[in-house]
Amino acid sequence: MTExxxxxxxxxxxxxxxxxxxxxxxxxxxxAALGLELNEVPDWNCCGAAFPLSADNVMSFIAPARVLIxxxxxxxxxxTLCAVCFHVLKRSDAYLRTHSEAAERLNAFIxxxxxxxxxxVRHLLGVVRDDVGxxxxxxxxxxxLTGLAAAxxxxxxxxxxxxxxxxxxxxxxxxxxxxxxALGATPVEFPRQAECCGSTLVVSAxxxxxxxxxxxxxxxxxxxxxxxxxxxxxxxxxxxxxQAGRPSPxxxxxxxxxxxxxxxxxxxxxxxxxxxxxxxx
Amino acid sequence: xxxxxxxxxxxxxxxxxxxxxxxDIANSGFPVVLVEREPSIGGHMAQLSxxxxxxxxxxxxxxxxTVEVGHHDLVRLHTYSEIESVRRSDSGGxxxxxxxxxxxxxxxxxxxxxxxxxxxxxKVESAFERGIGPRKVIYTLSPQAVPNKPVLDAEHCRYLQSxxxxxxxxxxxxxxxxxxxxxxxxxxxxxxxxxALNWDQQDTLVEEEVGAVILATGYDLLPASRLPEYGxxxxxxxxxxxxxxxxxxxxxxxxxKVLRPSDGAVPKHVVFVQCSGSRDPERxxxxxxxxxCLYVAKQAMLYKHRVPDGEASVFYIDVRAGGKGxxxxxxxxxxxxxxxxxxxxxxxxxSQDGRLIVKGVDTLSHRAVEVxxxxxxxxxxxxxxxxxxxVAGLFGVAADGNGFLVSGDEEMAPVESGAEGVFLAGxxxxxxxxxxxxxxxxxxxxxxxxxxxRRRMLETTAPAGEGMRAA
Numbered sequence: 001m002t003e004x005x006x007x008x009x010x011x012x013x014x015x016x017x018x019x020x021x022x023x024x025x026x027x028x029x030x031x032a033a034l035g036l037e038l039n040e041v042p043d044w045n046c047c048g049a050a051f052p053l054s055a056d057n058v059m060s061f062i063a064p065a066r067v068l069i070x071x072x073x074x075x076x077x078x079x080t081l082c083a084v085c086f087h088v089l090k091r092s093d094a095y096l097r098t099h100s101e102a103a104e105r106l107n108a109f110i111x112x113x114x115x116x117x118x119x120x121v122r123h124l125l126g127v128v129r130d131d132v133g134x135x136x137x138x139x140x141x142x143x144x145l146t147g148l149a150a151a152x153x154x155x156x157x158x159x160x161x162x163x164x165x166x167x168x169x170x171x172x173x174x175x176x177x178x179x180x181x182a183l184g185a186t187p188v189e190f191p192r193q194a195e196c197c198g199s200t201l202v203v204s205a206x207x208x209x210x211x212x213x214x215x216x217x218x219x220x221x222x223x224x225x226x227x228x229x230x231x232x233x234x235x236x237x238x239x240x241x242x243q244a245g246r247p248s249p250x251x252x253x254x255x256x257x258x259x260x261x262x263x264x265x266x267x268x269x270x271x272x273x274x275x276x277x278x279x280x281x
Numbered sequence: 282x283x284x285x286x287x288x289x290x291x292x293x294x295x296x297x298x299x300x301x302x303x304x305d306i307a308n309s310g311f312p313v314v315l316v317e318r319e320p321s322i323g324g325h326m327a328q329l330s331x332x333x334x335x336x337x338x339x340x341x342x343x344x345x346x347t348v349e350v351g352h353h354d355l356v357r358l359h360t361y362s363e364i365e366s367v368r369r370s371d372s373g374g375x376x377x378x379x380x381x382x383x384x385x386x387x388x389x390x391x392x393x394x395x396x397x398x399x400x401x402x403x404k405v406e407s408a409f410e411r412g413i414g415p416r417k418v419i420y421t422l423s424p425q426a427v428p429n430k431p432v433l434d435a436e437h438c439r440y441l442q443s444x445x446x447x448x449x450x451x452x453x454x455x456x457x458x459x460x461x462x463x464x465x466x467x468x469x470x471x472x473x474x475x476x477a478l479n480w481d482q483q484d485t486l487v488e489e490e491v492g493a494v495i496l497a498t499g500y501d502l503l504p505a506s507r508l509p510e511y512g513x514x515x516x517x518x519x520x521x522x523x524x525x526x527x528x529x530x531x532x533x534x535x536x537x538k539v540l541r542p543s544d545g546a547v548p549k550h551v552v553f554v555q556c557s558g559s560r561d562p563e564r565x566x567x568x569x570x571x572x573x574c575l576y577v578a579k580q581a582m583l584y585k586h587r588v589p590d591g592e593a594s595v596f597y598i599d600v601r602a603g604g605k606g607x608x609x610x611x612x613x614x615x616x617x618x619x620x621x622x623x624x625x626x627x628x629x630x631x632s633q634d635g636r637l638i639v640k641g642v643d644t645l646s647h648r649a650v651e652v653x654x655x656x657x658x659x660x661x662x663x664x665x666x667x668x669x670x671x672v673a674g675l676f677g678v679a680a681d682g683n684g685f686l687v688s689g690d691e692e693m694a695p696v697e698s699g700a701e702g703v704f705l706a707g708x709x710x711x712x713x714x715x716x717x718x719x720x721x722x723x724x725x726x727x728x729x730x731x732x733x734x735r736r737r738m739l740e741t742t743a744p745a746g747e748g749m750r751a752a
Contacts, residue, residue, distance in 0.1 A: 171509035191631030191638065222633065 006131060008122070009071040009078045010038035013085040014046050020082070020233035026258040026270040027081045027124060033140060033265050034132050036124075038079065041070045047085040050200075051092065058102045064092035065106045071119040073112075079122045081258065083232030087157040087165070090121040094164045123158065125231050125257060126167055129175050134182040142266035144184025150260065151188040151225035151252075152176030153216065155235040156196045170194065176229060179257060183264040190223035192216045197238040213242035217252055227274060228254045286490035287374055288733040289314060293364060293672065296324020297343065297715055298497035298707030298722040300350050305726035307355040311733050314489045315350065316379055317360045318668075321426035323347050324499050328409065330529035330537070332715055333579040334610035340532060344425055351427035357489075361432055363668075365486065367675040373702065374492045375676070383482040384432035385441070386419070390477035393429035395421075397469035397478070405437045411524035413542060414534025419469050423532055433478075439466040441480065492736065493702045493729045494676055496686060497722060498669045500708035503558040503565060503662040511557060511630045511659055517543040518637055519630055519657045521557075522576060529583050539587045541656045548591065548655030551584050552639045553577045554627045555597040558662035566662045566683060571712040573660035574601050578614040580658065585618045594621040594652060596641055604714070623650065630657055663712035676703045685711050696725040704728050 016024035031038050045063055052060035067089060071078035080086045096103045097117045107114040128137060154173050162170040173194055177187040197216055198209030217239055220228050230236050236254045243251045253274035263271040290306045292299045295317035303313045315322070326332075327347075329339035350356050359379050366378035386397075397419045407416035409423070419433040435441045444464035447454040456462045470478035502521050505514030512519045518541045520528070531537040541548045555573050558565030574597070581593040600622070602608040614620045627641035639652045670680035677700035679687045686709050689697040696704050704725040707718040 169509060172513050191629065191633065 006035060007037040007039060007076050008127065009041055009074040009076045009119070011041045011044055011047070011067055011071070011078055011080045011085060011089070013044075013080060013082040014049075015082055015084070015233045019237070020256075022270070022272050023081055023233055023236075023256045023258060026256060026262045026267075026272065029267050029270045030258050030261040030265060031124065033267065034128065034136065036127065036132070039074060039076070041067060041074075041078070044070065047088045048092070049084065049088065051088050058105050059109075061092055061096065061102065061106055062109060064089050065096060065103075065115050066110055066112070068093055068096070068119055068121070069110060069113045069115050072116060077120045077122050077127075079124050079127055081124050081231070081256075083123070083155060083158040084234055086121065086123045090166075091164050093117070093119070093121050123167060123231065125175055125179070128261075129178065134178055137179070137182040137261075141183055141264045143264060145180075145260070145264050146184050148180075148185040149188050149224055149226045150180050150185045150229045151190050151220035151223060151227065152180060152193055153197075153220065153228045153230045153235060153239070153254075154194045155199075155230065155232050156194065157199070157234075158231055159194055176231070176257060180229065180260070183260060185260070185264075188220065188223050188225040190220045190225065192219040197232075197235045199234060199238070202238055202241070209238060210242055213238040217242055221252055225252065227260075228252050229257050229260050230254060231257050286370075287372065287492040287736055288312075289489070289491045290729050290733075291316065291375065291377055291489065291491040291494045292497060293494065294318075294324070294497040294499050294707070294709070295322035295350070295358075295360070296497060296499045296707065296718075297326040297346075298499065298709075298718045299324070299495070300346050301719050301722035302495045302497060302706055302726040302729075303350050303356055304346065304353070305723050306729055306733075307350075307353050309730050310355070311730070312355045312357070313353075314357050314359065314377075314379075314491060316362050316364060317358070318363055319422060320361045320384070320420075320430075320432040321422045321428060322351065322358070322360060323422075323425075323427070325523065326715060327423060327425070328411070328523055328530070329526045330531070330533070331579065331583060333575045334604075334606045336579070336583075338531075340425060340530075347425070347427040358428065359487070360428060364672055364675060370490065374490060375494060375702070377489050377491060377494075379487050379489060381485045381487065382432075383435070383484050384430070385435065385438075385479055385482050386431055386433060387477045387479045387482070388428065388430045390475045391430045391473075392475055392477075393431075394474065395424075395431075396472050396474065397431055400468050400472050402466070402468060403437060403439060405434065410527050410534050411521065413520070413524050413527045425532070433469070440464045440470070444480065493704065493732055495704045495706055495722075495725045495729060496673060496676065496678060496698070496709060497705075497707045497725075498666050498672060498686075498709040500663045500712065501666050503664050505659065505661065507565065508558055508659065508661070510628065511554070511657075512632075516630065516632055516637065516657075517541075518548075518632075518655065519659060521659050521661045522573065522580070525580050525658045529580065529587070537587070539584055539591075539656075546655070547588055549588070550592045550594070550652075550654050551581070551656045551658060552637075552652055552654040553581060553593065553595045553658045553660060554630075554639070555595060555660045556626070556662075557659035559660075560598060561662075566664065568662075568683065568712070569601060570660070570663040571601070572663065572714045575604070575607055575610065575714065577658070577660050578602075578611045578620070581620040582614045582618050585620065592621070593618075594623055594654075596623050596625060596627050596639070598626065599624070604716075623652075625650070663708065665709055669709055673698075673709075676700055678703055678705070685709065696721055696728060702732070 048063035159170040180187040198212035201209035239254045255274040259272040263275040289312040292303045303315045362381040365380040401417040403418045404415035418437045446452045527533040559570040602611045625642040625644045629640045637654045665684040678698040706722040706725040
């Protein structure tokens, strides 16, 4: 595929349109820098926010199915940045692909078109790895992040269940490490890199949520990280909240992988506060 | 087929199962061809420190048998050899092609003095020592090896590699003065008192004609790379059960001292993880590996013997100690040796500040637990040898979805295969301990003997020239 031909249907999702605009902005900027064309899904709606666990109720698939159908009509792969959206869309697609009866019932409800399973749900990190490649990323680096000890934090939704997400090895993921290396940074292995941050427990059980998030931050700090890198807006929110009361020298900045890429690409205006601080010191 | 061939048995695999079967048959007066892939016989039992439930020294109870089979007049031993082809003879027997790998040592000249091993300057990781200790490039598996003749690992041999590089023109074959260069090293050949090194040795093919076959190809352990949540093989102080046997064994790299691989320190807390990959249909294997509950109890006990002030903890799903004296053995580990048993699965093992953290759940107290350990032993699942299904296929024997051999009838004819004249024994059929393997091997040998005796009887009573046909 030629560089100009790398076009994707892009689904920002509610979080990136509201509280995580910086993820969206940096994501679009680095995609453009790598020659990836992101076409926002027209008239998109929420992905559903949670993969329906009671799969017998097909109505709960309407939200993701409508997004999948819109992407199908564009003829391109569907790319997302939000790990939660990626999780919901990818698994919904996998479910509908293998349950034609459910797809049929949904198609009867959705008027804009039919779900036929022609699109592929991708995370932009996977697009960078598989379609762009680390060599091309290295070539685009303007300011290598030499000496930056960054802890790659995956959380769980991006990876699990491994067979359905088809993204990376759930127990021992590598993609963020490879990215960080391509950007000149030093990935810091830490034991909680693929443990849950507490996710939506922040609403229902804030105490438990805080315990989990704090454990992730402390584990990264103990391993010698100067920064945590994530691909999930919910993870970033939780990790930031867990550190909110701490004096600032004890806080570990949490950056989206797209912001880290932006910093290495020299796109400092979208690289976020973590790199602004570093630039000023 | 010749009359001799029709009553010669082939035994594939010379672990304790294959050795037992071979001895039972040979001691009844029938010739045996015994084929082993490794340079010497003994299989996994040769790696073990002590056996359960008697705590016998494994080498000590095995060596009389390896020596007997190695010197038996009726046993022809092919080690460092693999079955390459099998063809049925007209009379229902087998013509078997055996490939003996080049050892680069003429075993007829070699006296087994060991100078070559001692003087070889290169060390590589030893599969036999399970990563705990190295071996030389020219090596035997152990000092008690039968046959006690070394093989040379061409891939890591400085001499052979430089010789081949010169022949292929990858490095110059003349020195700076324009004289023909000689390959590097060659210490073993220079020092061998009998000139047994043979740099031009090739694989050799032999054909053996046999009347019955016993497949006893044994087992392996699930590779640690299949368990990424337990470090995937990258944490030095997370070892598998066979590696821990080597740490306990007096003949092992540490001479029986329990020292952790990373820094040689004596571990003060050893955590054992049972069902590492067993009974885990999603990520490991669906079946119970059967021997782990007992060998973990044994290893924990032996560790406490070696390190009396050390602590041993065992994570288990449940203890399956079905067997004579087995439950009592586990109880002994718990009550007399104070091995701590924690009922629950381990979810993750990682290193932090030089120690290992074992995260798991204690389902009796309903609590998530994090245990600090100096050494972790994974009782990884028993799996068949990778090559087993292919070797069995040559003989017309099927393997199941897990790669274990399938009996003709699992209940009533467990040691018979679906192929006529082919019998099965040991862990190649499924996870099995030593007593059970030995019993099964004797069972398979008895089947072969009854077949041979029937043939001999028909031979002596049938009209001349008709004997073999009738068999």
